[in-house]
Amino acid sequence: xxxxxxxxxxxxxxxxxxxxxxxxxxxxxxxxxxxxxxxxxxxxxxxxxxxxxxxxxxxxxxxxxxxxxxxxxxxxxxxxxxxxxxxxxxxxxxxxxxxxxxxxxxxxxxxxxxxxxxxxxxxxxxxxxxxxxxxxxxxxxxxxxxxxxxxxxxxxxxxxxxxxxxxxxxxxxxxxxxxxxxxxxxxxxxxxxxxxxxxxxxxxxxxxxxxxxxxxxxxxxxxxxxxxxxxxxxxxxxxxxxxxxxxxxxxxxxxxxxxxxxxxxxxxxxxxxxxxxxxxxxxxxxxxxxxxxxxxxxxxxxxxxxxxxxxxxxxxxxxxxxxxxxxxxxxxxxxxxxxxxxxxxxxxxxxxxxxxxxxxxxxxxxxxxxxxxxxxxxxxxxxxxxxxxxxxxxxxxxxxxxxxxxxxxxxxxxxxxxxxxxxxxxxxxxxxxxxxxxxxxxxxxxxxxxxxxxxxxxxxxxxxxxxxxxxxxxxxxxxxxxxxxxxxxxxxxxxxxxxxxxxxxxxxxxxxxxxxxxxxxxxxxxxxxxxxxxxxxxxxxxxxxxxxxxxxxxxxxxxxxxxxxxxxxxxxxxxxxxxxxxxxxxxxxxxxxxxxxxxxxxxxxxxxxxxxxxxxxxxxxxxxxxxxxxxxxxxxxxxxxxxxxxxxxxxxxxxxxxxxxxxxxxxxxxxxxxxxxxxxxxxxxxxxxxxxxxxxxxxxxxxxxxxxxxxxxxxxxxxxxxxxxxxxxxxxxxxxxxxxxx
Numbered sequence: 001x002x003x004x005x006x007x008x009x010x011x012x013x014x015x016x017x018x019x020x021x022x023x024x025x026x027x028x029x030x031x032x033x034x035x036x037x038x039x040x041x042x043x044x045x046x047x048x049x050x051x052x053x054x055x056x057x058x059x060x061x062x063x064x065x066x067x068x069x070x071x072x073x074x075x076x077x078x079x080x081x082x083x084x085x086x087x088x089x090x091x092x093x094x095x096x097x098x099x100x101x102x103x104x105x106x107x108x109x110x111x112x113x114x115x116x117x118x119x120x121x122x123x124x125x126x127x128x129x130x131x132x133x134x135x136x137x138x139x140x141x142x143x144x145x146x147x148x149x150x151x152x153x154x155x156x157x158x159x160x161x162x163x164x165x166x167x168x169x170x171x172x173x174x175x176x177x178x179x180x181x182x183x184x185x186x187x188x189x190x191x192x193x194x195x196x197x198x199x200x201x202x203x204x205x206x207x208x209x210x211x212x213x214x215x216x217x218x219x220x221x222x223x224x225x226x227x228x229x230x231x232x233x234x235x236x237x238x239x240x241x242x243x244x245x246x247x248x249x250x251x252x253x254x255x256x257x258x259x260x261x262x263x264x265x266x267x268x269x270x271x272x273x274x275x276x277x278x279x280x281x282x283x284x285x286x287x288x289x290x291x292x293x294x295x296x297x298x299x300x301x302x303x304x305x306x307x308x309x310x311x312x313x314x315x316x317x318x319x320x321x322x323x324x325x326x327x328x329x330x331x332x333x334x335x336x337x338x339x340x341x342x343x344x345x346x347x348x349x350x351x352x353x354x355x356x357x358x359x360x361x362x363x364x365x366x367x368x369x370x371x372x373x374x375x376x377x378x379x380x381x382x383x384x385x386x387x388x389x390x391x392x393x394x395x396x397x398x399x400x401x402x403x404x405x406x407x408x409x410x411x412x413x414x415x416x417x418x419x420x421x422x423x424x425x426x427x428x429x430x431x432x433x434x435x436x437x438x439x440x441x442x443x444x445x446x447x448x449x450x451x452x453x454x455x456x457x458x459x460x461x462x463x464x465x466x467x468x469x470x471x472x473x474x475x476x477x478x479x480x481x482x483x484x485x486x487x488x489x490x491x492x493x494x495x496x497x498x499x500x501x502x503x504x505x506x507x508x509x510x511x512x513x514x515x516x517x518x519x520x521x522x523x524x525x526x527x528x529x530x531x532x533x534x535x536x537x538x539x540x541x542x543x544x545x546x547x548x549x550x551x552x553x554x555x556x557x558x559x560x561x562x563x564x565x566x567x568x569x570x571x572x573x574x575x576x577x578x579x580x581x582x583x584x585x586x587x588x589x590x591x592x593x594x595x596x597x598x599x600x601x602x603x604x605x606x607x608x609x610x611x612x613x614x615x616x617x618x619x620x621x622x623x624x625x626x627x628x629x630x631x632x633x634x635x636x637x638x639x640x641x642x643x644x645x646x647x648x649x650x651x652x653x654x655x656x657x658x659x660x661x662x663x664x665x666x667x668x669x670x671x672x673x674x675x676x677x678x679x680x681x682x683x684x685x686x687x688x689x690x691x692x693x694x695x696x697x698x699x700x701x702x703x704x705x706x707x708x709x710x711x712x713x714x715x716x717x718x719x720x721x722x723x724x725x726x727x728x729x730x731x732x733x734x735x736x737x738x739x740x741x742x
Contacts, residue, residue: 038082039063040666041621044070045077053614054082056621056666092204094136096360100209101320102198102340106373107423107695108212110643111380114426116203117213118383123199123249123375124242124275126235127192128228129178130220131349132165134193136207136359140200141165142217144245158244166220167241169234176220178349184226190348191228192220194364195253197347199372200379208347208359212376212422215383219247224254232260235300239266243273248382248390250275251375252312253368255282255298267303271311276390278374280367281316281329290324293331294414302334310336313394314416317341317370322404322419322692328367330414336394337401337416339370377422381429400424402693406443406462423643423695443691444513444740445700447711447726448472448481451501452733455481457515459740462691462713464724470515472498479503479531480733484687485513485740486536488564490544494740495564497547499523499534506532508547510564513740521566523549530554530582533603535636537587537596539569539615550583553603557583559613572617574600581605586636590665592646597665599649601625604633610651612665623667625651632656632683635704639688641670641716643695650699652684660684660701660718673718675701682706682734689739691721702726702737709735 041054042063057066063081070079092109103109122142132141142165146156149164160167166176178189196218201207203214221238224230242250250270270277279301284290293302305311314335317328319342324330328341345362346369378393388396401418408415443462448455454475459468472481480501485494488510495518496511506524511517523532530552536545539561546569547562557579561569574583582603589596590612597620598613608626613619625634633654638647641662648670653659658676663669675684683704688697691713698721699714709727714720726735 040668041082042066042070042079043082044079047075047077053618054620054666055079056619056623092210093206094201094203094208094210095206096209096345099345099362102344102373103210103212105320105340105694106212106377106420107643108376110695111377111422111426112203112214114430115380115384117200117215117376117379119215119217120386121213121249121379121382122217122219122245122247123251123379124219124221124238124245124247125192125196125199125251126221126223126238126242127195127251127253128188128190128224128226129168129176129192129222130166130196130218131193131347132177132220134347134350134359136201136205136209136347137193137196137218139202139205140211140216140218142219158241160241166222167238168222169237169241170222170225170230176222178222179226180351180354181226185228188224188226188228190361191224191253191368192222193349194346195251195368195372196220197360198344198369199251199376201347209345212373213379213383216379219245230254232263236262236266239270242275243270247275249375249378250277251372252277252279252300253371255280255301255367257298259297259299263300264303267300267311268305271305271390274390276375276378276393277312278371278378279312279314280371281314281331281335283317283327283366284329290327291329292414293329293334297334298329304333310394313337313374313397315339315367315370315374316415317367318404318415318419321407322402323407324411324415325365325367327365330411332414335414335416336398337374337420338404338418339373339420341365341367341370344369374420377420377425380422380426384426384429396425396428400428404693418693421694443689443693445689445711445724446483446485446496446738446740447702447709448483448498448736449709449727449731450705450734450736451480451503452478453480453727453731454478455498456727457481457483457496457498457511458726459513459515460711460724460726462689464722468515470511472509472511473500473504473507477504481736482532482534483736483738484534484536485738486545488536488545488547490542496738496740497534497536499532499549502531502552503529504531505529506549506552508532508534508549508562508566519564519566521562523560523562524551524555528552528555533582533584535585535587537589537598539587539596539598541594548585548587548598550585550600550603553582553605554580555582556580559583559585559598559600559617570617572613574611574613575602575606575609579606581633584634584636586638586649588638588647588649588665590647592644599636601634601636601651604654605631606633607631608634608651608654610634610649610663610667621666623663625661625663626653626657626659630656635683635685637686637688639697639699639716640690640695641697641699650686650688652686652701652704654683655705656681656683658682658684660686660699660714671718673714675712675714676703676708680706685734685736687738689741691739697739700737700739702735705734707732711735711737
């Protein structure tokens, strides 16, 4: 039994549930108002069952007729329509938001559902000055609560007169704006404003851009002159000021090559005062490969304290592919995390009287623009829980990064823990991330030949490098192999599970991720030679996946569920019990609630009907993936394409199609694309894996027949990312594919 409540219904959000008035869920059967209820399903409460279930409305059946049909069943307590609620969600209407690719890359847009920052978080921005009157920044500029503007007095007794919004340690006055003096450069006068915008431009205010944090208090401390240069004295004075004013974060988007004990001591004081210090790795302006900070330290990023200490959160820069930006410095000790640093769009100094009329410009590149993204995530976290220490904030940011070693093999361990992920960081703080799975960091792709070739399993890295190969069955068996990957023993490490194709016995075999055989069983009588289909999922929610087997072509349509040791848990008939075209199977958690559903589809010969079943065999929904005339069968897979922890169904066309479609459990199509040339009619095997660790699955395909053995990888929008040639000319009739992370 499921937990009490409606298992399937997820249309309204928490915000909607807390509203003082909710639309009535039960609509009078003679007053059904279109647009106020779903037309594809109704809700049914069964006697003796605390759960409310979704029941599909049949094709050509009205909702009213479906209500009558379900209510007429003896075991139904009541049936009702499924009311529609409008989702309350976080979004931004800023003009230039589409140009801010980095916000999607670090998943700030998803993190905003949890936090958009707070003016209680003070960021001391030591730079060339911030345009404190900029329309997109002015509401997020720090205001000194102890100072009265314009009275010419040091009201708070801190030694600075009228320091209302910060201080210029270059000119020694209370104007923290950039200065347009002789010798100024475009980058010099804009640098601080660029950094400030990336960090905390006001979001959703119908202006230029959105910062990582929409709300914050930016303390502008001008330490760099208008040509971009500065000195240790100014920086030290600014750090002392930030300490005295109890800033939370010290943002240092500048570097130097000379060690300075005075500056190091100031960094230590800031660290001891509980400030989070975030600093740039530095750029190799004259060269083309960055500096190795292990042999050529740069400051202040390398003022990390004695062994065992980590005073500074060092940030290196990445390009849009998560590769180290060619100019960015790197190193084991000084670098903690990486962030996008190529081609960013941000606010610039707004001075109409000087002809500077743009609110924002781009595209800015460097480790300087990577740093404020980290400070922005820290702001989101501190806004959620102000009691956290700087050390705890730093740990959350480091712990929640995405691993990028696969695309940075020459810099493994020298780009910190990985690319920052705002969404993972806020979820980690909320206790929603499963940190224990972080040991499973590397994405792999598993393939197996289909009929006509030896049963050689191959394991590839996501870039196509062959890692391992082994035979799933006798080398001479050529009936084909279905392959999947799942954790069936609960140790967080995946196993590889295979099922023999036509000509072999109904043999399921289980291997460790390195190919070591560890078990197997026959899902049907050993004398059968029809082949079988296989999937896996944790149906009983005990932490270990069960193995789900679908019957082969020529057998009665049946789904069986087994434990890892081959013990039969349950079985049930599908497709009316008479169809003999074979049963493809998949397991998906459509609602993200830990209660997975079993999906079945015709292997061949029938319409492209998809049926969704509850774990006990109760039919929840039915729909056709392709036209009613299509008789090539389907191939099934599961993916979370939008990172919401609710899985979608992948459907690859069977014989006669190279189309891939993605559906929700009720048959609503999300996207579709051709995995191979539209003229290719061999069918498409489908699987998925979060290859780039951004929380969204990539789609993996293999031809279901034909001469090619090329694996293709697509992003969640169906755009081709890469190709892997798996077997070459030795395999002539397609391959099965699976994603695996270990």
